[in-house]
Amino acid sequence: MALLIAVPLAIILLSLFIGRYPRPYWMSPGLLSSDLLARSLVLNLRLPRLITAFLLGTSLAAAGAVMQMLFRNPLVEPGFLGVTQGAAFGAGLAILLAGSLPLATQTSAILFAFAGLVFSYLLARRIHFGGWVLRLVLAGIAVSALFSSAVGVLKYLADPTSQLPALVFWMLGGLYAVTWSDLLSILPYVLIGLTFIFLMRWRLNVLSLSDETAFSLGASVERERLLLLVAAVAITALMVSIAGIVGWVGLIIPHIARRIVGPNAARSIPASMLIGGSFVVLCDDIARSLLAGEIPLGIITSLLGALVFIIMMAANKLRVQR
Amino acid sequence: MSIESILSFHEVDYGYAKGLPDAVNHLDFEIPPASITAILGPNGAGKTTLLHLALGLFHPRSGEIQVGGKPIHSYSRRELSHWIGLVPQNEYLPYEFSVLEYVILGRSPYLGLLDMPDPEDIEIARRALKTVGILHLADRIVYELSGGEIQMVVVARALAQQPRILLLDEPTSHLDLSNKHTILKMLHGLSSNGVTIIFSTHDPDAASQIADRLVLMRHGHVLDAGTTGDVFTPEKLTRTYGIPVKVVKVNGLKIALHEEEYE
Numbered sequence: 001m002a003l004l005i006a007v008p009l010a011i012i013l014l015s016l017f018i019g020r021y022p023r024p025y026w027m028s029p030g031l032l033s034s035d036l037l038a039r040s041l042v043l044n045l046r047l048p049r050l051i052t053a054f055l056l057g058t059s060l061a062a063a064g065a066v067m068q069m070l071f072r073n074p075l076v077e078p079g080f081l082g083v084t085q086g087a088a089f090g091a092g093l094a095i096l097l098a099g100s101l102p103l104a105t106q107t108s109a110i111l112f113a114f115a116g117l118v119f120s121y122l123l124a125r126r127i128h129f130g131g132w133v134l135r136l137v138l139a140g141i142a143v144s145a146l147f148s149s150a151v152g153v154l155k156y157l158a159d160p161t162s163q164l165p166a167l168v169f170w171m172l173g174g175l176y177a178v179t180w181s182d183l184l185s186i187l188p189y190v191l192i193g194l195t196f197i198f199l200m201r202w203r204l205n206v207l208s209l210s211d212e213t214a215f216s217l218g219a220s221v222e223r224e225r226l227l228l229l230v231a232a233v234a235i236t237a238l239m240v241s242i243a244g245i246v247g248w249v250g251l252i253i254p255h256i257a258r259r260i261v262g263p264n265a266a267r268s269i270p271a272s273m274l275i276g277g278s279f280v281v282l283c284d285d286i287a288r289s290l291l292a293g294e295i296p297l298g299i300i301t302s303l304l305g306a307l308v309f310i311i312m313m314a315a316n317k318l319r320v321q322r
Numbered sequence: 323m324s325i326e327s328i329l330s331f332h333e334v335d336y337g338y339a340k341g342l343p344d345a346v347n348h349l350d351f352e353i354p355p356a357s358i359t360a361i362l363g364p365n366g367a368g369k370t371t372l373l374h375l376a377l378g379l380f381h382p383r384s385g386e387i388q389v390g391g392k393p394i395h396s397y398s399r400r401e402l403s404h405w406i407g408l409v410p411q412n413e414y415l416p417y418e419f420s421v422l423e424y425v426i427l428g429r430s431p432y433l434g435l436l437d438m439p440d441p442e443d444i445e446i447a448r449r450a451l452k453t454v455g456i457l458h459l460a461d462r463i464v465y466e467l468s469g470g471e472i473q474m475v476v477v478a479r480a481l482a483q484q485p486r487i488l489l490l491d492e493p494t495s496h497l498d499l500s501n502k503h504t505i506l507k508m509l510h511g512l513s514s515n516g517v518t519i520i521f522s523t524h525d526p527d528a529a530s531q532i533a534d535r536l537v538l539m540r541h542g543h544v545l546d547a548g549t550t551g552d553v554f555t556p557e558k559l560t561r562t563y564g565i566p567v568k569v570v571k572v573n574g575l576k577i578a579l580h581e582e583e584y585e
Contacts, residue, residue: 074417203435212408216483263418
């Protein structure tokens with residue numbers, strides 16, 4: 001566990017000096033005292049971006065770990081209750097109607113992410129067969145499909161020279177535009193959500209058992225699941241609203257965390273948070289430093305995430321019951 | 323209601339949804355403390371529904387269920403979980419929890435919403451494993467064990483909860499003869515230590531081996547409830563299973579057989 005805290009701290013510290021100023025890849029820390037531009041760059045651009053990247057990874061991985069426990073399914077991820085596709089639709093709608101106004105895009109993304117969740121939840125309540133988990137999964141798939149086809153319509157309608165590139169870049173995710181004010185506007189809510197999940201981590205173990213067993217152990221099953229679900233979706237939606245869609249983190253990081261510390265959520269939740277944060281910081285280092293232009297963050301996380309996933313499967317490290 | 327009963331059903335009706343026929347009707351019986359009661363009946367008789375009602379998971383449409391002399395709905399979720407533990411028919415464990423980690427989950431009723439188990443909880447979990455005789459499996463992964471071993475692990479989890487009433491849904495149905503014997507013997511020992519045992523089964527012999535009392539069920543109704551000596555008769559079993567049943571004695575133990583003999 002000490003290693004799980006020391007490594008992320010080291011990654012954050014080193015990442016402050018990774019970039020393309022004054023020359024590609026590495027800035028000497030001594031420059032901070034002598035070069036005003038370097039100091040301003042580190043404090044006003046790199047630091048908020050780094051913290052956002054860490055929070056993004058922490059939130060997506062924590063939300064993924066929560067959902068994989070609640071749904072007793074290792075293949076679900078934070079976006080799957082209509083949340084990500086809802087956010088994508090909301091952002092796309094704002095880009096088409098309001099131009100590339102960042103605040104409008106963010107607000108609309110959050111609103112539609114929650115619309116996705118509420119819609120999935122209400123639909124799940126209307127379904128009259130199967131258990132609670134199956135109903136939510138089915139409803140989530142249907143709502144995601146609806147929003148994703150609506151995104152297709154938006155792409156078709158978008159002006160190919162001005163609006164389409166903005167839309168596509170948002171869908172690929174990136175932190176290039178993040179400022180202190182973006183970060184501070186969502187920071188309190190994200191921290192509340194993460195703290196709640198962290199404190200409820202023991203309960204999460206109980207809620208991963210069958211409904212009747214969790215009930216017999218004193219849990220108010222539906223209410224507690226709903227609270228954790230809302231917390232997971234809220235932090236996902238908030239982070240997606242300023243970062244765009246960053247794939248695979250919420251799916252793959254909880255698996256890696258469970259491989260390292262075991263499935264007990266008492267340990268796997270904090271481990272997911274720390275590993276997820278470090279992973280996205282590293283991916284963002286690559287995104288902003290590797291080439292002269294910005295590479296969309298979502299491409300790096302998906303590429304690395306898929307590679308790790310394939311390696312884990314090939315090495316038979318991914319254990320799923322039945 | 324008599325003070326002697328730890329759990330009682332009074333004219334309880336329950337249906338899963340409006341418009342559907344009730345799953346159980348007029349359930350009415352009492353269970354004395356530290357007894358072993360078998361809920362006996364064919365598949366689909368409403369045995370699991372009865373257990374879920376006793377657990378507080380379902381609310382009766384009419385009638386009343388009492389636990390320890392008080393209406394079941396007067397307890398909070400947490401209080402009720404100090405009274406009643408459950409061994410479900412199929413426990414589902416999504417991830418590779420170790421046996422000890424899983425059994426410690428049985429301490430949850432005594433932990434606050436945000437608490438973590440302390441060394442005493444771990445000690446109680448180890449004692450529960452020792453009680454069911456599988457302390458040596460503590461560090462194994464639960465779902466890598468055999469069916470019989472998993473059943474013991476689930477019972478240990480429910481015992482770590484230190485319940486006064488233990489409900490078991492078909493505890494022996496997937497088990498071979500030797501594992502079945504181990505479970506029944508253990509339930510018998512638990513009742514000697516003051517735990518009230520209520521288990522459902524479609525197997526008359528498992529019931530007659532250890533149960534003091536039987537509740538016979540068919541089509542959502544209680545056909546008869548009473549001591550095993552009074553209720554385990556060819557006539558009553560015939561009505562319960564809808565086929566001709568005879569009862570024979572082997573070494574003092576009553577066994578139910580189909581009336582028809584095979585040549």
